[in-house]
Amino acid sequence: MTTTDDRAGVSVAVLGTGIMGSAMVRNLVAAGLSTTCWDRSAEALAPLAQAGARPATSVAEAVRDASVVITMLPTAEAVRSAVLDDGAAEAFASGAVWAQMGTIGMTATAELGVQLARLRPDVRLVDAPVSGSKGPAEAGQLLILASGPIDAEPAVRPVFGAIGRKTVWLGKAGRGSAMKLTINAYMAILIEGVAEASELADRLGIDAAKLGEAIEGGPLDAPIADAKLHKMEHGDFTPEFPLQWALKDVDLALEAADGATLPLLAALSRQWRAAVAAGHGGEDVSAARLALSGRQ
Incomplete structure (x- = not known):
């Protein structure tokens, strides 16, 4: 159960606001979490700004002050381009958690972990793809298949609680995928x-x-x-x-x-x-x- 104390000081950045990402943003805002969003399509951000999220013009701007960064992008190439190729990983806040929630496969997830450890060893990667489509996403009823460092669990708990009905922790990063x-x-x-x-x-x-x-x-x-x-x-x-x-x-x-x-x-x-x-x-x-x- 997520409490007000759990949400205190939590700020979230959501990268990718398609069908699933936009639903996540709305639920995070509704839960009272400070939420910034970014998407390659500026048009996708306008309704989310009206809902109370803060749109960012770049990935670096979106992640700079976030304690939890969610990537909800469709392919490994899109994730890599947004976070690693453009140098945005360097902009992550110290000690942030990166929750990689799109389905990009086991090989790509392992490669991202290696690259992140080299660039930003202080940032923890949680591999947490979701099971569910548009309806469950809009209702905040996704099943979250989380894996990664267990010490990241307290940081992501209020975030996952806002977008999912249940989080199952499965071991080391990669088991979620x-x-x-x-x-x-x-x-x-x-x-x-x-x-x-x-x-x-x-x-x-x-x-x-x-x-x-x-x-x-x-x-x-x-x-x-x-x-x-x-x-x-x-x-x-x-x-x-x-x-x-x-x-x-x-x-x-x-x-x-x-x-x-x-x-x-x-x-x-x-x-x-x-x-x-x-x-x-x-x-x-x-x-x-x-x-x-x-x-x-």
Whole structure:
């Protein structure tokens, strides 16, 4: 439980204000935490400024006074460019905690740790990707898969408490990323299963609503499967978790498998790549349905 005393003196910088980062900023402000935000798109910062966050014109400006810095950027390249390539790491406050919360994979996370230790040994890196998409992010109900130095836990506790329903600590930095890739591999297979079941139902003349009704409340029911089935049924592919980033996570999982045979995940990667190539990368992951039967 986060208390007023926990929040005292805590200042947060959020780098990356897309679907997830912007929701984090709003929840941090609502929790009474001093919050600065930065994004490559200045337009993305305007509504957050209206919500009470302080927009920064550079990463260095954003992190300078922050006790906790969150990166919520989509790729390892984006994280590296924002924090390391532009020299912003040197601007971190002494003793700050860097919470790397986007999904960038195990290799990149390890490399960031090495680079940070060389540049700023006083800054602690917490590898803390989140499980959840737009809805849970907006509600402050993300699952945070944290790993890293345990002495950083008190510093991030009020921050994680404002954006998540639960934080699970998993050991040394990198274990959070390992868990996130495993969870997202499971999720991807589940969603592709929903897409293909929906396609089969269509071919057999079964109404998608009846399919959902038959599954609801039984042992095959799962909240995310139900939500994605409904989005497919209504042709609503408004992004909650964009397909291009879901594909990125699948490919990171395959890379991390280190030669293990994962035939279903490999086939799924090829299938989703076709959907992204057809122009659906910015749509919700449920747009995987459109890659079936030439429906792109």
